[in-house]
Amino acid sequence: MTDSSQQKQDQTRRTVLAVDNLQTRFMSRGPALKAVDGVSFSIGEGETVALVGESGCGKSVTAQSLLRLISPPGQIVGGHIYLEGDDLMTRSQSEIEDIRGNRAAMIFQEPLTALNPIMTVEKQLAEVLHRHHPQRRKEARAQVLDMLQKVGIPDPEGRLRAYPHQLSGGMRQRVMIAMALLSNPRLLIADEPTTALDVTIQAQILELMRNLCSQMGTALLLITHDLGVVAEMADRVIVMYAGRVVEEAPVRTLFAQPAHPYTRGLIQSTPNLATHQGQLVAIPGLVPTLADLGDVQGCKFAPRCSMATDKCRSEDPPLQTLGPDRAARCWYADEVMQTVSAQA
Amino acid sequence: MTAFILRRLLGTLPIVLIVGIITFFLVQLSPGDPAMFYVSADAPPQEIERVRTQLGLDQPVIQRFGFWLGEVLQGNLGISFHQNRPVLTGFLDALPVTLWLAFFSLVIALVVGIPVGLLSALRPNGLVDKFSTVFALIGMSMPNFWLGMLLVLLFAITLGVMPAQGYDPTSFWTGFRSLLLPAITLGYSQAALVARMTRSSMLEVMRQDYVQTARAKGLRTPVVLGKHAFGNALNPIVTVIGLAIGSLAAGSAVVEVVFNLPGIGRLVVDSVMRRDYPMIQGILLLTAGMIIVINLLTDLLYAIIDPRIRYD
Amino acid sequence: MNTRDFGINRLSVLLGTLALAGAAQAATCEGVYGGELSIAGPLSLVTLDHMAITSEPTAPRNAVYEQLVALDANLVPQPALATSWETSDDGLTWTFELREGVRFHNGQELVAEDVVASWERYSEVGARRFELEDIDRVEAIDDRTVAIHLSNPYGALLESISAMSGAWAIMPANIARELGTTRADRAEQVVGTGPYKVHTIVPEGRTTLRRFDDYTMHEGEASYNAGARCAYFDQVTYTHISDPSTRVAALLAGEIDLAIQVPGDEADRLINANHTQVVPTSPGARVYFKFNVAEGPFADYPLLRDAVRAGLDTEELMAGFGPSDYWRANNTPRFQEPQWPWIDQSHHFPQDMDLAQQLVDESGYQNEPIRFLVVPGGATGWEKAPAMDQYLRDLGLNVRMESLDGATFGSVRQNLSSWEIKGAGGGSLVGLRYLDASGVDRNGNPWPNLPDGWHDVLERALNTEGQEARAAAAEEFYELHAEFNNELWTGDVFFIVGANSNLRNIATDDSTASFWNIWREE
Known part of the structure; x- marks a missing residue:
């Protein structure tokens, strides 16, 4: 698949998820912490979008906000989340619960802790069907078996009565995927699904997710900090920094020609992507905590940016459209793109 | 599992034996003379000496210990000085009251403590949580006997709807009526403890990923809390219940005296007061054994609740 | 053979009663x-x-x-x-x-x-x-x-x-x-x-x-x-x-009709309720303190015993038992008439702190520790012990109160090296056994320094013919007893019966x- 054909397909695809100006805050004794600060993006049917950024950039909170899984002191304070055109923000709690695990499902990072340790695999899977398709109760076991087979679990019958601790890490994540896909969701949100697994298993799981999603036409939102995974999996990439989208681009474009100094820093600090340059470059400074951000004037990345000017430190840049499917939040996006090209 | 239970039961024997030895010397070497209670504190010394001989107290304590141990190993706990009948008979006479009392107290502790704990965990620092904090604080700081006296004043004397004291075993209903106020007295502080433990355990569990998973599956809140969160929160609660049974055994001494219930608690207090050595030793030995068995059951319960725990 | 203990009048009344036994029975109930x-x-x-x-x-x-x-x-x-x-x-x-x-x-x-x-x-x-x-x-x-x-x-x-x-x-x-x-x-x-x-x-x-x-x-x-x-x-x-x-x-709560031994401080609850009453019953308990006259300061300095006696306000002390209907201090007439002839009623002392202080000074007391044993629930228990402790402190005695449970108390008091003064109590109707027992310690050994003639008078009180003669001997015995001063009687406390x-x-x-x-x- 080439970039261009992919992009063409995207435009013809129906949009599954559209997020508009999402704002999630954590209420604290001081000023509210803006964990997600006006994030907008969309995903089409069958498309894989990667949401990347360092820990604490707000990508996981964004993912949880999409299914309204944020619990106090967190709170979604603004924006819209459209799932196939339905605005989830206007839905009641009960309606949201009907959607979760059904039209939109989620996979979590740590497969051991994400599965209930005191329930068998079968119970945890069948529960989803009982909840969302009570009329198909009788077929539940067959469906569960079928799905376990699809996610590549050997001897699925034997695993039905297993408890999570009796399975290996990879098996557990397969069970999680099976659980998420049981209701044939339109959207699958995978929050760092392979971080806890070792490298060989990672590749298998990613492969599995990609295959199943494309078979079922499920839109996949992949949350990760691992650009290697992004390069492997994503059609499009959204880079987040300090609760905001700082760059958005199709995957190849992004790696070939990042438009934001932060994106460039991320790429340069990733080993297998950076090897051709012969050296790894760390992004100086620390990821700011949410509490610190209130004090930053201008561009939130400026304190860590080698290119920062006085303008950067005083004026907050908007997310500028740089082309089809491309945007970056930097006053000097063009210069950044050129320097990277020159280096290449 | 069976091997584990057998091993544990065998393991209890030395513990019970050690409890027995400590109890024996603690009881026999503490000041006080049973003979004074057997006749009269004002009886002349030679008369008290005669009774001491009659009770076998004139022999050296080591010799008495050897004799006692020999009898205990044969299953004979001896004859109560005061009751003049086998210790076991006196113990078994008093046991049902105490068991019922412990049972009702535990039911109260669980029926009140768990829902209050759940509701507080649902909205930490909410109204229910604040109320339950005060409820728990009072429960844990108010002495049993004081609560008992207040309950008697209100329900038995002022309103006249409950008995003030005593145990009427005529039927289950009369027995239940006799034990309700004592059970509340005894169960309240345990309910407070269970509520606090349920709350903290639930808050801990609700932060876990699998609860997030359960919510992401679209499960209704009661199912998420009741099935996924509470099931996992149970272990610390079971621990507290196990400990509560120990406290119930101790608390029943006070409550049985205040409510005049002819149970083990009152019997042990009275026996200590009159230095009824065989009775004290027998009760402590049997109670220790019972508490050890309860601990074993608690451990077995862990394995039932949590499949990760296996005893092999 | 002679008939004793009954005057002739009394005997005839008795015979008369016997003759009318059947009728009298019906009449009395x-x-x-x-x-x-x-x-x-x-x-x-x-x-x-x-x-x-x-x-x-x-x-x-x-x-x-x-x-x-x-x-x-x-x-x-x-x-x-x-x-x-x-x-x-x-x-x-x-x-x-x-x-x-x-x-x-x-x-x-x-x-x-x-x-x-x-x-x-x-x-x-x-x-x-x-x-x-x-x-x-x-x-x-x-x-x-x-x-x-x-x-x-x-x-x-x-x-x-x-x-x-x-x-x-x-x-x-x-x-x-x-x-x-x-x-x-x-x-x-x-x-x-x-x-x-x-x-x-x-x-x-x-x-x-x-x-x-x-x-x-x-x-x-x-x-x-x-x-x-x-x-x-x-x-x-x-x-x-x-x-x-x-x-x-x-x-x-109406669950019982009669409660034996109601504590003085709970009597008001029964008096105030309209379906209950209290009945103070005599003889109650005789409340006293016993000095260790074999060892320690009270043995070494006999004047110290007199000092304590003089420094005590018995009425104030007895007030610890509750409403004044339920006790008598030893400086008031006794509750019960006529008297049991062997009861000591002659030796009360009004409180005189100056005299008490003077006696302490004269006694030779060198601030040795004085252990004061108390038993809860006894006649001299918690109600009175703190007050007694304070009186002893007011006299400048180096006193330490030890509260023990009944059984421990019973054992500790046998060891004459473990206490100097202790609370005591007993039936108010003291009899010969009491007189006998007052001369010996808890091990049955006679107290040292018993006054001359102690045993002779006791023997006469026990075995003289005729109750009046025995009462006279007892009277004499009490003189000796007061002189010996090993016991400090503060009064009587009556048992309160609560009743419907x-x-x-x-x-x-x-x-x-x-x-x-x-x-x-x-």
Whole structure:
């Protein structure tokens, strides 16, 4: 698949998820912490979008906000989340619960802790069907078996009565995927699904997710900090920094020609992507905590940016459209793109 | 599992034996003379000496210990000085009251403590949580006997709807009526403890990923809390219940005296007061054994609740 | 042979009463019959063996068993199962005539052989048989005549055989022999001649008595353990409620009719409730402190004992027991009239702090530590001990109060090196045993430095013929006792009986809460 054909397909695809100006805050004794600060993006049917950024950039909170899984002191304070055109923000709690695990499902990072340790695999899977398709109760076991087979679990019958601790890490994540896909969701949100697994298993799981999603036409939102995974999996990439989208681009474009100094820093600090340059470059400074951000004037990345000017430190840049499917939040996006090209 | 239970039961024997030895010397070497209670504190010394001989107290304590141990190993706990009948008979006479009392107290502790704990965990620092904090604080700081006296004043004397004291075993209903106020007295502080433990355990569990998973599956809140969160929160609660049974055994001494219930608690207090050595030793030995068995059951319960725990 | 202890007038009254026995009986029981009486007391009742034990509640046993003679409220022995008695000139043989037609609860008729068999058992198991160690043997002369043969003359024989507890109870010969040294714990083993018979005994639980319909009434006004006894209630139950507040609560809640030993500070609750009453009963407990006169400062500096006596405000001290109706300090007239002749009533001292301080200075006291033993629940327990502690401090004594449980207290006090002063208490009606015991420590050893003539006077008080002569000897003994000053009497505290207001005729002269003449009137 080439970039261009992919992009063409995207435009013809129906949009599954559209997020508009999402704002999630954590209420604290001081000023509210803006964990997600006006994030907008969309995903089409069958498309894989990667949401990347360092820990604490707000990508996981964004993912949880999409299914309204944020619990106090967190709170979604603004924006819209459209799932196939339905605005989830206007839905009641009960309606949201009907959607979760059904039209939109989620996979979590740590497969051991994400599965209930005191329930068998079968119970945890069948529960989803009982909840969302009570009329198909009788077929539940067959469906569960079928799905376990699809996610590549050997001897699925034997695993039905297993408890999570009796399975290996990879098996557990397969069970999680099976659980998420049981209701044939339109959207699958995978929050760092392979971080806890070792490298060989990672590749298998990613492969599995990609295959199943494309078979079922499920839109996949992949949350990760691992650009290697992004390069492997994503059609499009959204880079987040300090609760905001700082760059958005199709995957190849992004790696070939990042438009934001932060994106460039991320790429340069990733080993297998950076090897051709012969050296790894760390992004100086620390990821700011949410509490610190209130004090930053201008561009939130400026304190860590080698290119920062006085303008950067005083004026907050908007997310500028740089082309089809491309945007970056930097006053000097063009210069950044050129320097990277020159280096290449 | 069976091997584990057998091993544990065998393991209890030395513990019970050690409890027995400590109890024996603690009881026999503490000041006080049973003979004074057997006749009269004002009886002349030679008369008290005669009774001491009659009770076998004139022999050296080591010799008495050897004799006692020999009898205990044969299953004979001896004859109560005061009751003049086998210790076991006196113990078994008093046991049902105490068991019922412990049972009702535990039911109260669980029926009140768990829902209050759940509701507080649902909205930490909410109204229910604040109320339950005060409820728990009072429960844990108010002495049993004081609560008992207040309950008697209100329900038995002022309103006249409950008995003030005593145990009427005529039927289950009369027995239940006799034990309700004592059970509340005894169960309240345990309910407070269970509520606090349920709350903290639930808050801990609700932060876990699998609860997030359960919510992401679209499960209704009661199912998420009741099935996924509470099931996992149970272990610390079971621990507290196990400990509560120990406290119930101790608390029943006070409550049985205040409510005049002819149970083990009152019997042990009275026996200590009159230095009824065989009775004290027998009760402590049997109670220790019972508490050890309860601990074993608690451990077995862990394995039932949590499949990760296996005893092999 | 001569007849003693009864003046001629008294004897004729007695004979007259006997002649009219049938009529008198009907006339004395004028209350309302029927119903059930529920009593609660502080001690657990596991047996009704009247011979073997003293520490159990005495009233149920005295309702079931009777003795040859019974004490009246003045502690004068009156006829009970024996209607008259004579003493031989040498004072070594006492002959008792038994009452006619008396039946045991099992239907057997009382005969002299029963008295003999009862004595034989009592001499084996009797808790107070040491008082009767002068008895050589008891002989059945005929069915209705019993002779007691003494090895030495014993003037207080009647008082000793009428003891209220650990007593020579009369039981059927076959049962006495069958029991032997076994304690009579089972209901069918407890058979007496009293107005109530045992129905059930639940150890540590409830003891139920029922009226004995064939009871043979004794002549005379009901007085303490003597005189007419009318069993008005069909059934009497005794329950053990050890906690005093619980007893009061049970009474207030209407669950019991009679609560023995109500604490003074709870009496108001019963007075204020409209369905309960309180009855202060005498004799209560005699409240005193005992000095260790064998070792330590009170032995080394006898003047220190006088100092403490002078530094004490007994009235203030006694106020710790609650409303003033329920105690008497030793500086007020005694509650009960006429007096039991052997009661010390002459030696009170008004408080005089200057004198007390002067005595401390003169005594030679060098600030040695003074350990003050207290037992909770005793007559000198928590209510009074802190006040006493303060008085001793006010005198500048280096005092340390130690509060011990009853059993520990009982042991510690035996060790004369472990205390200097201790709380004490005992029956207010002190008798010969008390006089005897005041001269010895808890190990039975005589206190050092007893005044000259102590034992001689005591011997005379015990064995002089005639109660008045003995009372005079006792009076003399008290002089010595006061001079010795090893005990500091502060007053009497009365036992408060709490009762339902519908009970009538509760004896005020009986702190054991005897119930045989009580009836209920709605």
